[in-house]
Amino acid sequence: MSELSLAYIFQHQQLLVDDQFQLPKVEKLAGDLSFQSGDQVIARDLYIEESIPEGYQLVPIRQLISQWTKSQFEQASRALQLLEWRRNHKFCSHCGTETQVHPTEYAMVCPACRYHQYPRLQPCIITVITRGEDEILLAKNAKNKGDMYGLIAGFVEVGETLEQAVQRETLEEVGIHIDNIQYLSSQPWPFPSNLMIAFKAEYVSGDIVLQEDEISDAQFFKFDQLPQIPFAGSIAHAMIQHVIHASKMPT
Numbered sequence: 001m002s003e004l005s006l007a008y009i010f011q012h013q014q015l016l017v018d019d020q021f022q023l024p025k026v027e028k029l030a031g032d033l034s035f036q037s038g039d040q041v042i043a044r045d046l047y048i049e050e051s052i053p054e055g056y057q058l059v060p061i062r063q064l065i066s067q068w069t070k071s072q073f074e075q076a077s078r079a080l081q082l083l084e085w086r087r088n089h090k091f092c093s094h095c096g097t098e099t100q101v102h103p104t105e106y107a108m109v110c111p112a113c114r115y116h117q118y119p120r121l122q123p124c125i126i127t128v129i130t131r132g133e134d135e136i137l138l139a140k141n142a143k144n145k146g147d148m149y150g151l152i153a154g155f156v157e158v159g160e161t162l163e164q165a166v167q168r169e170t171l172e173e174v175g176i177h178i179d180n181i182q183y184l185s186s187q188p189w190p191f192p193s194n195l196m197i198a199f200k201a202e203y204v205s206g207d208i209v210l211q212e213d214e215i216s217d218a219q220f221f222k223f224d225q226l227p228q229i230p231f232a233g234s235i236a237h238a239m240i241q242h243v244i245h246a247s248k249m250p251t
C-alpha cells in the first residue's frame with residue numbers, strides 16, 4: 001500500500017474533518033489534485049457513492065475560519081478554489097474541445113488549439129470609512145437577515161483602478177464622497193474566488209442615501225457604540241479593529 005496523503009475532501013463548500021477539525025489521510029486516486037510538491041497533500045470532491053468515514057463530518061468551510069489558523073484556512077480555501085476552477089474548465093472556452101490537466105502547472109490545456117486556462121481571481125474591494133476621530137460607517141447588507149453590520153464592498157470593474165472602485169462602490173451603496181484612500185491588506189476569500197483588497201478612507205461630504213436593493217441600513221457609529229460586526233477571522237473584522245484600536249492588519 002502506498003503512503004497516505006493528507007486530503008482536502010469537499011462536498012460543495014463543506015470540508016471533511018474529524019471532531020478535532022483535522023483532515024483525513026487517504027490513498028491518492030487518479031484525478032486527485034496534487035496540492036503541494038509530491039503527493040503528500042491532495043484535494044478532491046467527495047465521490048457520490050463514497051461514504052463519510054466514521055468519526056468524520058462535513059463542516060462548512062466558513063466555520064473553519066474560527067477553528068483554524070489563518071494559514072490553515074488559506075490552504076483549504078486554495079484547495080476549494082482550485083477544485084472549483086478545474087470543475088468549471090473541463091472544456092476549452094476558445095474551441096470547445098475537452099481539456100486536459102497540465103502535468104506540472106495549475107492549467108487546463110486544450111489538446112486541439114493549445115489554449116491554456118488558468119485559475120482566475122475576482123478582485124473585490126472592501127472599505128472602512130471613518131468620519132472625524134471617532135465614527136465609523138457600517139452598513140447592513142439587504143440579503144443579510146440578521147443584525148450584523150459590515151463594510152462597503154464590491155467587485156472591481158473592467159478598466160477601473162482599485163481606488164476608483166472604492167469611490168464608485170461607496171457612492172453607489174451609500175451616496176457619500178470619500179478621500180484619503182489607503183491600502184491596508186488583502187485576503188483570499190473562496191466564495192467563490194475573490195481576492196478581498198482592503199482600504200481605509202475618510203468621509204468628505206454627502207448624506208447617506210441607500211442603494212436599497214443592496215443595503216438595508218447604513219449609519220456612522222461612534223467607536224464605543226458599535227452594532228454587531230463581522231466575525232473574527234474575516235478581513236472586515238480586522239479592518240474595524242484597525243481603525244478603532246490601531247491594531248495591526250494581518251498580512
Ligand SMILES: [Zn+2]
Pocket residue numbers: 092093094095096097110111112113114115
Ligand atoms: Zn481549444
